Amino acid sequence: MTKNRVTLPAAQATSFDGDAVRVDTDLLVPGRGEPTKDGTLVYSTKTGKIVYAGSQSSLPAMYATLAISIKVPVLMPGLWDCHVHFFGEADGNLERLVQLAPALAGMRAARDVAATLNAGYTSVREVGGYGVDFVKAIDEGWMPGPHIYGAGAAISQTAGHGDLHGIPLEMMHHQINHGLPFCLADGVEGAIKAVRTQIRRGAKVIKICSTGGVMSKIDSPQAAQFTKSEIEAMVEEATRTNMLVAAHAHGTEGIIAALKAGVKTIEHGSYLTKEAIDLMIEKDAILVATRLIQVNGLRNPQNMPEGSYKKLLVVEQENKKSYEAAIKAGVKCALGTDLGLSSVASHFIHGMNGEEFGFAVEAGMSPLQAIEAGTANGPDTLGPQAPLSGQLKEGYDADFIALSEDPVKNIGVLAEVEKVTHVWKGGKLMKAPGKPLSIF
Ligand SMILES: [Zn+2]
Structure with missing residues (x-):
């Protein structure tokens, strides 16, 4: 050259x-x-x-x-994936994460960041994982990878989506204190401290869990999590530091609570009612539907814990309907895959991110709209931290x-x-x- x-x-x-x-x-x-x-x-x-x-x-x-x-x-x-995780875990059972040496996670994820860039993704928003720790090595040119705009740990209430319910709570706290990128926070004070902890670790966006989820063991995707005042406190704290808040949110109640508190991106958004869609438009919020993980999850039940697979059977259908309705109503969308495992056999491997464009078109976007959602709209999911990119x-x-x-x-x-x-x-x-x- x-x-x-x-x-x-x-x-x-x-x-x-x-x-x-x-x-x-x-x-x-x-x-x-x-x-x-x-x-x-x-x-x-x-x-x-x-x-x-x-x-x-x-x-x-x-x-x-x-x-x-x-x-x-x-x-x-360059493409933008607005919802990935770099955990370096090969097993679909996320509870294995507590036994995973961070160095091993990093070694596996080194392949994952390179595969992401190789697939044309020059930027990712990492909404929970070790991404914040990789930024330096990538920016130094030590490893090829995309720009990573990380959240640090996703902030969850105890027993919420970001908890590992089968692990003794003491062990969770121990591992979190030793670098596991998880975060349990309860009460307004705890919530504020959790936000500050992620900022200290290098977060460019704050991720909270305002409903239960599919991969977490005991909670329901429809159940709302965090109280109104906890969510408001986290949004206020993030906003003070010029950060946008993203919410993992499947169920309607948790979606609406998040939006009302000032959350700007809804991750998954599986149970969007008309009220929720209207509120998304009114608040100029962005939907990141994460179809890839759901469709591929359904195709590969052997790679998911049985309970999670059962939840996914229902959630995937609702998610598809919600995505279609949101696109039709003109909700702003960005593309995210929710890729997060480091195993070829899992069929959820970093590097296959580009499949998300096809799912966006399948749900009703024109190809040009899907391209905009997967490029130009990407930086908007970072709010005030958005680079001139996409x-x-x-x-x-x-x-x-x-x-x-x-x-x-x-x-x-x-x-x-x-x-x-x-x-x-x-x-x-x-x-x-x-x-x-x-x-x-
Ligand atoms: Zn996710």
């Missing part, structure tokens, strides 16, 4: 400082808005930002002398990918990792034909 870079004379380098690289494409899919035929993108390798994205015919004269470094069939923003636009992070086929015509392309031919992250080419993602 180096020989294709052009350093502009200082007099011409007005809008960026340093090297510029031009990538041409038959089709430029900007993330938000209509695609442009015969497009081009220019980025600065020094700042890692896009300096121009649009049609070749409108390319500013100051970039006209740039050689075309490469031409690809399709360019689009769109091919001047000033945005030079996180973008090349595809060998048009995803607007065939959304399934985004689930085919070999068709994601190139990945650039922060203006650095991370993957190209003949140059696989590598730690060396």
Whole structure:
């Protein structure tokens, strides 16, 4: 690539400082808005930002002398998965997490972050897990991986979705105190401290559990969790530090309580009534439906605890109906997979994230809407912490990918990792034909 870079004379380098690289494409899919035929993108390798994205015919004269470094069939923003977990656990029974050495978890997850980037995902929002601890290694260039915007631990009440109900409570507290990315909080004071604890660990978003869940043992996905004042206290505390709150919420009561308290993203949102949908629109909240984990969970009962599978049989149906109704009503959506296991046999493996686009279209989005949900809408799930990312636009992070086929015509392309031919992250080419993602 180096020989294709052009350093502009200082007099011409007005809008960026340093090297510029031009990538041409038959089709430029900007993330938000209509695609442009015969497009081009220019980025600065020094700042890692896009300096121009649009049609070749409108390319500013100051970039006209740039050689075309490469031409690809399709360019689009790097993908965003707004709901993943990096736990490094291979077993579907999450209670095994308390026996898992953090170093082993990290070793497994090193593969997972690389697989995520390899699939074209340049950013993930990690809503519970070790992600906050990996950021440094990835940013240092030690391991290839996406930008991780982590929550630290998901905050749960005792006996809530984020508790491991079969583990003695004392052992839970012990493991949490020794780095297990779980968090149990009760009462207003406990809730406030839990938020501060995640911020201290490096959270960029706060995740709470306002209902029970599928993978947790004894609770019902429909049961509301946390009191009104606990949720309000967590939102207030997060807001003071410019952080958005995401809520794991299946049941209607917990969804509505979260929204009323100021939670901005609803994760799963399986029992959305008309009232809940209206409230989501009124509050400008975002739905992250997480279809991949549910559909693949149903297909692979052998990989789930029996009780969880039984819950999923019901929840998946409700989730699909809710997602369809929300899309129809115009609720803003972002894509998230809920991938979280480190086992090929589990069929829930990091790197298959792109399947979520197909599920979004199946639920009623147009391919372009699904692309917007999986790119441009991603940063919005971080509220005030959102980076300029997810769109091919001047000033945005030079996180973008090349595809060998048009995803607007065939959304399934985004689930085919070999068709994601190139990945650039922060203006650095991370993957190209003949140059696989590598730690060396
Ligand atoms: Zn999750």
